[in-house]
Amino acid sequence: MPVPTHGLRRSRTPRGAVPLTMGLCAGLGLALTAGPAIPQEDPWSRPTLNYMGVPGIVDMPTAHPMRDADLSMSVGTFKDTIRGTLHFQITPRLSGVFRYVSLDGYNNKDYYDRSFDLRFLLAEEGRYSPAVTLGLQDFGGTGIYAGEYLVATKTFGRLRATGGIGWGRFGSYNGFSNPLGILSDRFETRPEGATGVEQTGRVDFGQWFRGDAALFGGLQYAVNDRLLLSAEYSSDAYVSESERMGFEHNSPINLGFSYRLTDGLDLSAAYLYGSTLAAQLSYTFNPKTPTRYPGGVGPAPKPVFLRPPQSAVDLGWTQQPDAPEILRTTLKGLLEADDMELERFGVEAHVARAEVRTGAQQSEAQAVGRVARIMSQLMPASVERFEITLVTGTGLPVSRIKLNRSDLEELEYAPDGAWQSYARAEVEDALPEHAGQIVPQGAFPKYEWSLAPYLTSSYFDPRQPITLTLGAQLRGSIEPVPGLVLEGAVRQKLTSNSAGVRPSNSILPHVRTDNTLYQETDDPTLNYLTATQYFRPGQDVFARVTAGYFEPMYGGISGEVLWKPVDSRLGLGLEVNYAQQREYDQGFGFMDYGVVTGHASAYYKAPNNFHYQVDAGRYLAKDWGATFGVDREFDNGITIGAFATFTDVSFDDFGEGSFDKGIRFYVPFSAITGERSNVTISRALRPVLRDGGARLNVGTRLYEQVRQYQQPELQSQWGRFWR
Template sequence: MPIPRGGLRAALKTTVARRLSACLCVLAISAQPAVPQEDPWARPVLGFMGVPGILDMPTAHPMQDADFSLSLGVFEKTRRGTLHFQITPRLSGVFRYVNIEGYGTQDQYYDRSFDVRYLIAEEGRHTPAITVGLQDFGGTGVYASEYVVASKTFGRLRATGGIGWGRLGSYNGFTNPLGILSDRFETRPDGEDGIGQTGKLDARHWFRGDAGFFGGLQYAVNDRLLLSAEYSSDAYESEERRIDFDRKSSFNFGATYRIQDNIDLSAAWLYGSTFAVGLTYTFNPKTPNDYPGGLDQAPRAVQVRAPGSAADLGWTQQAGATQILRGDMQSFLAADGMVLESFAVDARTASTSVRTGTQVYPAQAVGRTARIMTQLMPASVERFEITLVTPGGMPVSTVTVNRSDLEELEHAPDGSWQSFARARIEDSGPGAATGVPEGAFPRYDWSFGPYLSAAYFDPENPLRLAFGLQLAGSFEPVQGLVLEGSVQQSLAENISGLPGSNSILPHVRSDANLYAGAADFTVANLTATKYFRPGEDLFGRVTAGYFEPMFGGLSGEILWKPSDSRLGLGLEVNYAKQREYEQGLGFLDYDVVTGHASAYYDAPGDFHYQVDVGRYLAEDWGATIGIDREFDNGIRIGAFATFTDVSFDDFGEGSFDKGVRFHIPLSALTGSRTDLSITRTIRPIQRDGGARLEMNTRLYEQVRAYQQPELQNEWGRFWR
């Protein structure tokens, strides 16, 4: 029996702070036990703004490289939820979501903002760490400010002093010292107290107007307990005016207790009038769990040949030898979660094509396949050619290893590096596979389980959800042709309660409420895709059908991606037609030709860059820039922004499309083999400008995982 929508809508109308608090508690309970670090300053504490800070004021030291922190601070009608990511050892980014009761014209006011911080100088023996920061530089301006801050450590004592502008220069301010450079720094343009339009990067405000000093002291009583005292330069003018906040003092006092290395609990007395509490959870994608070797089953050992056995070619005269070896390979690979695509063998070389299946890491799949081949192949076979094939049936790369190298290096101290240096990784080319096992096609797969979708940051309800049951399946009649689809039965949702769209652009995304409320049983997607290799270093696909809940049509894509190159170039062209709100098989009147030219670059140091230039669903032209940091365990955290010929005013709230995204394979959290993952894109708000089709058949992510740069990054797993 479906749950009534009205009941769920009422149940879900809680504050964003309570949701974030619940998430933090779950994370804290599920976190792996950690011994607190002996150095109390190894990882700075986060203040009530969710950045490294004393209490309400920032400090200069950064978090550890790649730290991803979630924090919640609560005081005086204010709840601040913050995501902080240490993008590089010096650069960090922040997304903050705030709920203030009675601020503005609403009983519950929600505000979103972004910060960026950069470490100018590390702390030295005689010099402090120095950081410059922009606070709330892309939001409504509730917390808009800029600062330069310095911190110096003296054993268990850390001192901080800084100068701030905007909010951080609003109490006991003085004439801007940057005025010696230009008179324009002395005046800061009037703001809107955070009630204006979000998303505009107005650099005219930065480092302008009066400045103010702030600072404080932190004392580490031991490796768990930290005491803090600060002088704040934030006058809290808008809060005093709008929510009757009583700012009696500029001095704040508090304490932080480190429950575990990654969990902090803070309490403070702020501005002489209010008590504050905060909770912080920090997660580092480099070391997400205590399972460095994983919980997977042990790989097969390399079987070393007897001396002189390589000269024996008698097996080549045995009838049906190839068929027997092919059957054995198929069984052994299946036992390790992989699928044999094709197999061929002669006196000296064995060639096998493999789909990695449940093996999460392709390099690990190559290593396990090679060891299986040492156990099964006749002693005369010296060269193993292992071709990696995408789930759609496209051969990508061929890894060639010598059997004698495997026998020599299995237990060598530097076996991983030497095995990579001796291996050869090449493009597999467009040739058709030979030696496909009998009965390999047709293939099918299916799954059944719950689904969850979300809409974020509606001013009336910051988190709207839809959940239900989903049946998904795929059918592959021949290699490279994949039919797949899914149907969903909604059990409950409150996305249909979103306000109706006021967009002056074609409603390609802003009618989410109409799609959510039109029907309980829907066809989420239904497509036929043909994958092919048009030439060396080239990959192609053609997809037809219902791509996603809102659009269907015809899509074609070509990707150029050499096996040993970090650069890839792609071209996609689509004819898209808008689906009916009920998400059956019908369409609305709106259609559009859309497409993009894309450049991808897999940079050293875990970073990946992508630029897409072309026409979007609302017939606007522009470009999307995406930057992601990717870790060897598959965790990916990034951000994107889209700028098109739609003006900020025509786009509406948010000014332009932007957001943060993350992808977390569950194997990285559990240490067990699984191909399940958590993937989410969090936008401040979804509008019609800069909207692209949602496609799960795009080529680049399928191809790159099987090519040399990615295989090299994870080659340490070759022997696991």
């Protein structure tokens, strides 16, 4: 029987991915456009945020958490104070907060404060019992807002009542002897916290729940599903602001309202402490469903072709000498029409094998489903087994998925067809490779290029809270043979506000704190230029060697080996680098500072899509230690996490911040727009950038490239198999 040749297309040059690094503000602006504008019917379905950016009444906290995975951003202002807060509901009970505050005239100068909070729901609200939450405010910052509280909240129809007891700031107005003093005398006195810029960032365990305590409470009333009225009695005396800024604390009573403009957007106003008006805008969205199009808006997949009865026994096509080439050419064209690339192809009487780069598909499981249906349309009826090998964008074959064609025909329209198809599929390591597969003619060299704007940013310098640099970037890459990737980028700065940023005062080698010196040149700069060889030393093992200019500040050579079994949640890696510091003009020259640095890493994907990572080794300033990170990833690819690094550099030698820490997020544009895209927003936000715990930025690391093609990730995405 003749081989079908429908859908044959000419090969085309792969599209250049558009590199775009955007700041937090741009990302939040896009997020604002993504959510539905329909108010909730239940006014209590999501708590309002107080002026500290956490679930609360006016300035005091309440006990109810936000919805699981809610990410809230708020900006509030009153009397020489501007507060910006990020609140993330990490789990249904645990939430984390990062707050950045501008205090105008604090000690007769402008002051910028950074702080972290944690809140934990001890008990959910029941029919007769209140919700109860324990909170730590500003536990790792300067201590200006440091306080602890235990708060309970109960709902009575449209009325919600809150009462609590607090310490620190929450115990500063009408305080009384600490009731915990019955446990130990040490609770009766609150030690002085760390003071001075160099002492900030420490976790002062010795202060928690110490000193005088005070009571606070309040009421909220839902007039309708949008308008909430609030009144509270505050236990915060605003001592620091009164002494250093002339803030007037005339009354503990605060009055306010919150109006829900849309499901995610709230506008609040209040009269605080009998002396000042306040206003706040807050926005909440849930990374689980950040778009109106959770299924995507790409082209529909091809249907499974149903073979006529008894057709599977026809092997006449195997006598046609050019059959494999015709099938390969046709398959290549059909995959390109769906934005995928055929790497290699082989076919036998009952098995067809395809190695595929999935491109900008929204998930690898979806790509597997689409490849399988295209193969069902094309392969002769005798071919019963499809073996689809997933290949990274850098040419590493990672995993092989084996599917029975008869299962596809049976399950395409089954009510639970996605999970049945997963149960019947086999996922194995891509090694050993099968001989006899054909590399498509003209597939190599692969190349892509782009010319696009770029935006870099840094945050929280006391003299320049936000530093932005805008310019144009010319980027290109070429892959002459599978696994060898040459890539680079040249940038031309157009405008920047980096002038005036304070010079480094670090006593450690200036491995990061001189980063602003790299932004001063107005000439074109070489952002990075690397050659990387990716290869598979053995089953479950991946490796790379990278040489060149890794980033604006460093170049050198880097080697990495990753052990990551295809069906395991655990991965182990080892990386060794020699890094030489580049000259400030970011040309081809180097300075004198060089260092051998590297880490042993452990990666683990826990249930509910939590990812844990530990990196232990030597850092750029020649300090030894470990970085601990945890991230929560959602099915659409959005990731939110936090990290902290502890090394043998003392808190005093580290300087401001005491140790390296921060929050990070990764947002694919496809999760917001529903459109296929390789563009992402990726940011790590540190309260302060210092030299201790600084790691080399190597954009070719293996774990993130490999894990998305393996069984744990495919399993979590398999609901998209038929999309």
